[in-house]
Amino acid sequence: MKSAGRVYLVDDDELILAMLSRTLEREGYEIRTETGETEFIDKIASWHPEVVLLDINLPGQNGMDTLKTLKNDAPDIEVIMLTADDTAETAVKAMKIGAWDYLTKPFNMDEVKIVIGNAIENIKLKKELEYLRKISSSFFDNDFLGVSKAKRELKEKVERIAEARISSILITGESGVGKDVIARNIHRMIHGTAVSSSIPFIAVNCSALPDTLLESELFGYEKGAFTDARKSKKGLFEVAVGGTLLLDELGEMKLSLQSKLLRVLEERVVRRIGGQEEIPVDVTVIATTNRNLPAAVERGEFRMDLYYRLNAFSLNVPPLRERKEDIPVLAGHFLAAFAKEYNKKIEGFSTEAENMLLAYPWPGNVRELKNVIQGMVVLQNTKVIMPEHLPLELRGSAMPEEQRRDERFILPTAGISLDAFEKDMIVQALERADHNKTQAAKLLGVSYDSFRYQLKKFGLE
Ligand SMILES: Nc1ncnc2c1ncn2[C@@H]1O[C@H](COP(=O)(O)OP(=O)(O)OP(=O)(O)O)[C@@H](O)[C@H]1O
Ligand SMILES: [Mg+2]
Known part of the structure; x- marks a missing residue:
């Protein structure tokens, strides 16, 4: 027995x-x-x-x-x-x-x-x-990989913030740099490596929901607070008590909601919509954004007080092109991981291929790198990745300067409509960037904000 x-x-x-x-x-x-x-x-x-x-x-x-x-x-x-x-x-x-x-x-x-x-x-x-x-931790590659100085400094800062149990944290950086990965790391560190599934980690994308819905999601409501409120409902702040609330793309939050958020961060209590009771919420709030918040403050689109409150403990994740040492490490990691997943025997990159990875500016950052490598692993059946296995846009960046200039757009004799051309380029950039505006803006060499302006101008929103 x-x-x-x-x-x-x-x-x-x-x-x-x-x-x-x-x-x-x-x-x-x-x-x-x-x-x-x-x-x-x-x-x-x-x-x-x-x-x-x-x-x-x-x-x-x-x-x-x-x-x-x-x-x-x-x-x-x-x-x-x-x-x-x-x-x-x-x-x-x-x-x-x-x-x-x-x-x-x-x-x-x-x-x-x-x-x-x-x-x-x-x-x-x-x-x-x-x-x-x-x-589960081996399924979700939770580790923030890299060997660059920037990555080491970030790691140290993350450790200090986690140790001090800072309760409002801002993570900034372009799309795809790893803001989510860092947020999850902070959560893990605060609650010990052995995070029990009972400690909530709740992520909300502030740009994905209309204003009123976002408000009721975050703060909850009492029965009868509005027509559809047949039962009272806990908000996500309450659900996240004892753990972490990740406010993704906070930069897109509307002003009226920003002031309510600020109040929660300062007083650490929430009041449900239509409710009287102040409910204490002991929650680590991590906000992320790829917007330039100081500029948004200047334009009156983001509350200055909320910005200062969050910015006291902020982490800026530099774009991948500014920490090129991380490229080979990440590329190698993704290659091995996807090769295993798709059962392929790919061993690595040739020197030329690696040089191309290093030369490319990666407007979509680590996410783009990961996608490119996944695509190659799926499509190729080679042992070593050579330049010809890389997507076209990567091969372009390692092209000698003169050759690239040869590729310049030649104005047709009949001329063009600059407006139509511009619109077409914007549509193409959006498509190539998988409808990620930040990345599309990068492809066109314009700022995120002026890109949004262009979208409006051409009615492409
Ligand atoms: N340092 C890293 N080590 C391993 N994987 C990484 C790293 N940085 C990013 N990734 C991976 O790249 C992808 C994008 O990262 P993440 O979602 O954290 O970006 P983000 O900054 O939150 O982007 P967005 O602004 O679009 O939300 C994810 O699949 C993530 O796992
Ligand atoms: Mg994110």
């Missing part, structure tokens, strides 16, 4: 040891016993039981000290204290030190079985969680 678990019994009363052993063995547990006259902590630790039943009144020992040593040497073992008196005080003290539970003499055997059963169940759950965490 498979063992139900290992239980180590420590009591100076041999009669108690015998009685407990008999009962527990019948339940399928493996048992070892100990009267506690000689040193036993090492013996316990080397046998790896799941549970230790420890008498609090061993002769010549302070039960609490023994408990402390045991929890210190073998923290994974659950300890259940055996006490002669039923004073809650001793029990509370023992639990504070780390005991799982306690049992009072004389024992009720059913209770003994239940308490031990619970402890073992708990250990099983912990192990399962740990396993799930391990596999």
